[in-house]
Amino acid sequence: MELELRGITKRFPGVVANDDVNLTIRSGEVLALVGENGAGKSTLMNILYGLYHADEGQIYVDGEPVTFESPGDAIAAGIGMVHQHFMLVPVFTVAENVVLGVEPTGPLGRLDRAKAHDQVEEISAQYGLHLDPEALIEQLPVGIQQRVEILKVLFRDAKIVVFDEPTAVLTPQEIEEFFKIVESLKASGRGIVFITHKLTEALRIADRISVLRRGQTVGEADPAEIDEVALAEMMVGRPVQLVVDKEPAQPRDATLQVRDLHVVDPTGRTLVDHVDFTVHAGEIVGVAGVQGNGQTELVEALTGLREILGGSVQVDGVDLTDSSPREVHQAAVAHIPEDRQRSGLVGAFTVAENMVLTRYHDDQFSDGIRMDWDTARSTATTLVEQYDVRTPSIATPAGTLSGGNQQKVIVARELSRDLRLVIASQPTRGVDVGSIEYIHAQVVLARDAGAAVLVVSTELDEVMALADRVLVMYRGRIVADLARDETTHNEVGLYMAGAKQQEPA
Amino acid sequence: MTDTATAPAPGDATPDDASGGLVRRLLARIDTTNAVVLPLLAFISALVIGTVVIALSDIDKLKEGDIGGILTTIKDAYLALPKGAFDGWRPLNETIVATTPLLLAGLAVAITFKAGLFNIGGTGQMLMGGMGAVWVGFTMNGPGILQVPLGILAGMVCGMLWGIVPGLLKARAGVHEVISTIMMNFIAASLVLYILKTDAFVREGRNDPISKLVTPEGRLPRLFGYLDRPELRAHIGFLIAIAAALFFWWLLERTTIGFEIRAQGANSSAARYAGMRPGLLIMTSFVIAGGFAGLAGASEVLGTQGRATQGFAGDIGFDAIAVALLGRSSPSGTALAALLFGALQAGGQKMQVDTGVPVDLVLILRALIVLFIAAPLLMKAIWRIKAEGAIAGPSFGGWGS
Numbered sequence: 034m035e036l037e038l039r040g041i042t043k044r045f046p047g048v049v050a051n052d053d054v055n056l057t058i059r060s061g062e063v064l065a066l067v068g069e070n071g072a073g074k075s076t077l078m079n080i081l082y083g084l085y086h087a088d089e090g091q092i093y094v095d096g097e098p099v100t101f102e103s104p105g106d107a108i109a110a111g112i113g114m115v116h117q118h119f120m121l122v123p124v125f126t127v128a129e130n131v132v133l134g135v136e137p138t139g140p141l142g143r144l145d146r147a148k149a150h151d152q153v154e155e156i157s158a159q160y161g162l163h164l165d166p167e168a169l170i171e172q173l174p175v176g177i178q179q180r181v182e183i184l185k186v187l188f189r190d191a192k193i194v195v196f197d198e199p200t201a202v203l204t205p206q207e208i209e210e211f212f213k214i215v216e217s218l219k220a221s222g223r224g225i226v227f228i229t230h231k232l233t234e235a236l237r238i239a240d241r242i243s244v245l246r247r248g249q250t251v252g253e254a255d256p257a258e259i260d261e262v263a264l265a266e267m268m269v270g271r272p273v274q275l276v277v278d279k280e281p282a283q284p285r286d287a288t289l290q291v292r293d294l295h296v297v298d299p300t301g302r303t304l305v306d307h308v309d310f311t312v313h314a315g316e317i318v319g320v321a322g323v324q325g326n327g328q329t330e331l332v333e334a335l336t337g338l339r340e341i342l343g344g345s346v347q348v349d350g351v352d353l354t355d356s357s358p359r360e361v362h363q364a365a366v367a368h369i370p371e372d373r374q375r376s377g378l379v380g381a382f383t384v385a386e387n388m389v390l391t392r393y394h395d396d397q398f399s400d401g402i403r404m405d406w407d408t409a410r411s412t413a414t415t416l417v418e419q420y421d422v423r424t425p426s427i428a429t430p431a432g433t434l435s436g437g438n439q440q441k442v443i444v445a446r447e448l449s450r451d452l453r454l455v456i457a458s459q460p461t462r463g464v465d466v467g468s469i470e471y472i473h474a475q476v477v478l479a480r481d482a483g484a485a486v487l488v489v490s491t492e493l494d495e496v497m498a499l500a501d502r503v504l505v506m507y508r509g510r511i512v513a514d515l516a517r518d519e520t521t522h523n524e525v526g527l528y529m530a531g532a533k534q535q536e537p538a
Numbered sequence: 539m540t541d542t543a544t545a546p547a548p549g550d551a552t553p554d555d556a557s558g559g560l561v562r563r564l565l566a567r568i569d570t571t572n573a574v575v576l577p578l579l580a581f582i583s584a585l586v587i588g589t590v591v592i593a594l595s596d597i598d599k600l601k602e603g604d605i606g607g608i609l610t611t612i613k614d615a616y617l618a619l620p621k622g623a624f625d626g627w628r629p630l631n632e633t634i635v636a637t638t639p640l641l642l643a644g645l646a647v648a649i650t651f652k653a654g655l656f657n658i659g660g661t662g663q664m665l666m667g668g669m670g671a672v673w674v675g676f677t678m679n680g681p682g683i684l685q686v687p688l689g690i691l692a693g694m695v696c697g698m699l700w701g702i703v704p705g706l707l708k709a710r711a712g713v714h715e716v717i718s719t720i721m722m723n724f725i726a727a728s729l730v731l732y733i734l735k736t737d738a739f740v741r742e743g744r745n746d747p748i749s750k751l752v753t754p755e756g757r758l759p760r761l762f763g764y765l766d767r768p769e770l771r772a773h774i775g776f777l778i779a780i781a782a783a784l785f786f787w788w789l790l791e792r793t794t795i796g797f798e799i800r801a802q803g804a805n806s807s808a809a810r811y812a813g814m815r816p817g818l819l820i821m822t823s824f825v826i827a828g829g830f831a832g833l834a835g836a837s838e839v840l841g842t843q844g845r846a847t848q849g850f851a852g853d854i855g856f857d858a859i860a861v862a863l864l865g866r867s868s869p870s871g872t873a874l875a876a877l878l879f880g881a882l883q884a885g886g887q888k889m890q891v892d893t894g895v896p897v898d899l900v901l902i903l904r905a906l907i908v909l910f911i912a913a914p915l916l917m918k919a920i921w922r923i924k925a926e927g928a929i930a931g932p933s934f935g936g937w938g939s
Contacts, residue, residue: 340812343734368811376811381804390801391812399794406792 034060034095034111034192034224036081039246041090043076051087052248058193063215065256067268069465070436074228074415077245078195082114083107113191115182121170127181127400128153131188148167156187160217162443174209175323182437182443194218195226200234204323204491212238212496230466231494232268233259244268252538275477279477282501286311286349288485289454294344296327296334296509304330306509307344312454312485319500319517320489321525327509328489330370332458335487336368337361348454362391364454367447367479371458371489373436377443380432384424387431388446415448420445421471437468444472452484459490473499492531497522507531528532541816552846559938566572567623577864578873579917580910584903585616591902592895615895620887627770631762634772635842636879639664641779642834643858644876645786646697646827648867650715651792651821654803659719660831660854663697668834669733670696672839672846674753682755682936685704689756690778690836697832698825702725705824723855731848741845749839749846757839775837780829780873787869799823830856860908879904 036058043051050073058064068074076455079085081092083101091098094110101107104114104429128149137148153166161444162180170178179199182433183412185192196215200208215225215238229235235242235256242254242275244267252267265273289312296305308311312318322328342432345354360370368391368459370377388407389398398409413427422441424434431442440461448455461469475497490496496503503520505528506511513528513535527533554612591601599607622632643660650657670691678685688690703722707713733739734747741750758773790796803810810816834854839846861879866869886900911919 336811357813357815358811362813371809376805378806379801379805379808382801386797389807393794393797396814401794404797405791 035093036112036193036224037093038077038081039091041077041080041087041092043073043080043087045086048316050512051080053167054090054245054248054250055242056228056250058224058226060192060224060241061219061222063219063238065227065239065242065266066244066245066389067229067232067235067356069230069268070243070463071465073248073269074245075197076248078114078197078226080229081107081195082112100248102533108189108191111190112194112195113186113189113190113193115186115197116180116198117496119175119178119179119182121178123169123171125170126166127164127168127170127173127184130170130181131166131185133185135189135351147261152188155182156184160184160187160214160221162214175202176204176210178213179211181204187218193222193224193226195228197228198230200229200231202324202491204530205522206530206532216273218222230268232264236261236264236318241370246270263377265466271467272469277473277477280481282316282480284316285483286314287311288314288520289347289487290345291335292345292348294331295342296330296339296345296471297342298330300494304335304509308509308511310504310511310514314453314483314485315480316501317480317486317499318486318504319496319505320487320492320503320506320531321493321496323529324491324507326506328491328506329458329463330509331506332368332371332456332489335361335456336366347506359394365450365452366454367450367484368441369447369455369457369460371462373443374432375441378431378439379514381430383428384417384422384431384434384442385410385427387442388413388416388427391446392450415476416445416449419449420475423488437465439467440464440472444475448479452482455479455486457485457486459492460488461490461495493522493525497525505529507534540563542568542862548777549872551928557737576863576867576914576917577871577911579679580864580907581828581878583910583917583920584892584906586617586904587906588899588920589745591899591912595895595899597922600622611688611893611895614893615889615899618892619882619885619888622885622892627765627767628880629884631770631772632884633881634761634776634878635880636883637876638772638775638841639834639838639854640778640857640879641859641873642775642782642837643854644865644867644872645782646830646834647858648860648865648869648872649799649827649830650823651867652751652803653799654806655708655823657701657704657719657824657827658716658859659701659722660827660834660858661699661851661853662719663828664835664838664851664855665726665730665837666700666847667697667828668675668850669730669835669840670741670832671836672752673739673833675756675840675844676750679753679755682757682759685753686758686840689752689840690758690833693840694829694832697828697830697835698701699828701824701826701828701831702821705821708824709820727848730846734846735847739846745907747848752840755838757838757844771842773837773841775841778833779826779876782833783873784867786830790869795822831858832901834858836898859906860904863908 034435036053038056041051042049048386054077066074083104083106091100092101099110103109107299122133131153132149137145138149138275139145151165157164162184164177164180166183170181197210203211219225227235227239237258242264244251244254246268254264254267291308291534292312294305294308299517306333318326330339334341336362337356341354343351347353348366351364353361353364374380393399393404398405410427413422417424417427420441421436421444431439441442455476460470460476464472475484476488488496489497495518500517503515504511504527506527507529507533515525590592592612592615593608595613596608599611611862614643622629624630643664646663654899671689674685674692678688700722703719704715707718708715731747734749739749741748756776759775760770760771761776762770790800796815798819799811799822801812801814802816806816837850838850844848857879861875862872863880865875881899882903888896889899890897
């Protein structure tokens, strides 16, 4: 089967998301579609999957023009999609999830569980997915859940399988497993589209690479002939620096001291399990770990957003256990939250208003009752300039900016004051390459200015690039404390997967 | 979707810009200016459907198939509305009288919308405010310069006290404010009935629930008193309402509390992250709301009516929700929406007298306007606005939160 997208154009109010995009996908090969966030990758795939309709252009299957009015049409034509956010029913079993919507039924529409079980088992064995049809989804790790998504697609007999950022939620070891599955799909004659912004992975697995930039296909590359730097340049449109440029750390006194920190959820389940660590002034400590291993709750506990059950948090000797977010802020602690849309910004507020969101209470911006908007606006103007925020004006609603620029607003607001401690959670999630470089440089600057820095990220590359010391969180505990220079991606990956644990010192 | 395209791509100008360009650009503008256009379209849509109601109300002409006659009735009715609202001292006066409590109570709802909350309790807060105000109104006997401000203050404070309760219940116990404010309305209604029958309040010689008369010194001065026309009963409550709208603007745009309230309403988890205290903000919003509604009650009993009865608040507390919705909770929008509803009310009387179209048409128009405002997608479909970005619906927190 050959699938061709020809001259696809899709406009949204104010933007052209896809501009005359051409793409061909053939059976038995892996096509990597790379591009920054906002380049139009997902829009293109949503058109292919029948979720959007192209304003111009045509989709061809084996040379015949086709129209997909809905995902149902696309599925019928043999296209399957594994979404970044899984579409599974947590309380159903693997088999139930797989057959959902196309259930094998007996007389009177009775669900034929035995048949479902057998079919699922058969496909699982065929492609080496190692899935237990009777396992409950909610009890499976993310990596396994992803395989259920893959099985769903195969069950519907997809000839072309689209993966949208499939490795984002996986550990390095799970990524290896995933690549094996991709290979077996390819060997079975299926066409694979692999959407990613991680260039190493595209180079590793793809037979061909298509690069999207600002809605246009800027070129195709042969992974055998191009390297990461050249590919990054194609993607961004200018030379980029892939490594963080920093001097060796000069750690001084202990700034953040966390002792025996214990956090539970409302049902009493332990989220952060008696954690001990220290961050010194002048060093960046990275916390690695697969999403959902207590990092979020750790940061919330440190910043006053979550109740602490036991243990203590001190910043430069000042006790901040059970402090409010305001008190933490006033103790010269910056917090870049993990989800800028949910909590870092008020999207409906202007850039200027967002620039003072955590600081409006400072003497500089208010007398306690009235806001000093003149000062706020002039500060915002300065910060927009200084931190290279690309915005039409400071009166523009922050929600309309690109992800990278939204993040720069937060970084500008949080880092542009004298700080003892910086807590940065997922500082570059969903941010374009140019902004990543910039934000990383700012984090290093904060370190060099003498602040202690704690970076929490589920992107191992980010932790390894930024950190002077690496902590690994697994199931709420810190299972490793490693000097960056003395460890490898592979070793950290093993700790992340829980396959390895340091003996407590 | 992670890939919401943001980069304005090159080659934005498309070939067909020349032909359909103007229309498309106009339609694209509708999206961006929907704070004005959407209510306007809703109003026009309501008027259009209103013609059907008028036609149906004139059943005789309809039976005779007198299309011309029906069209005349429709024309006369719609002309009578603005005439009855604005044409001359008396219509203007009636519009002002109707607008005043709607604006004050509308602000009481708008402030909670801004904080992401529903205030269905305007009626109860008005009633309690009216009780406080009327008590000062009939017990003191001048001088007016003291009694009037005290009466207004009493109304505001009583409204605030009534507003604290749902705020407290929500902040401390998580009770949904829609439930608690509705319940507080029932409690207020019963309480007013009781208070009005106590010896301290009940008028001599009456045993129905009606309060003593507010002393002449305690009445709000009339706006057009210098014209020496007693039927022009509009009073300074209108100025208080306008001052309240200005205060509302100042509070939201110029103060730290206003900034916090707006942040809480727009993104409560960002507000919490930023060190704001949601519980305190919920309380504050409801206290301010109660203050506005209390002023509405005071303005009614001290100005328009000169006494309190059990039903003096009428449906104003509920109409206020429509006013705030239509005005998108902004001070100017709420003021304009209150004026529109007030004018419809005043004009409706004249319409009924002149054309025989029942005044209930006004209620239907109001309801239709609110319905259309609440259904932006429906408006889009009716007016064939094709832009893909959906028109934003009214902003307030959902039921679940």
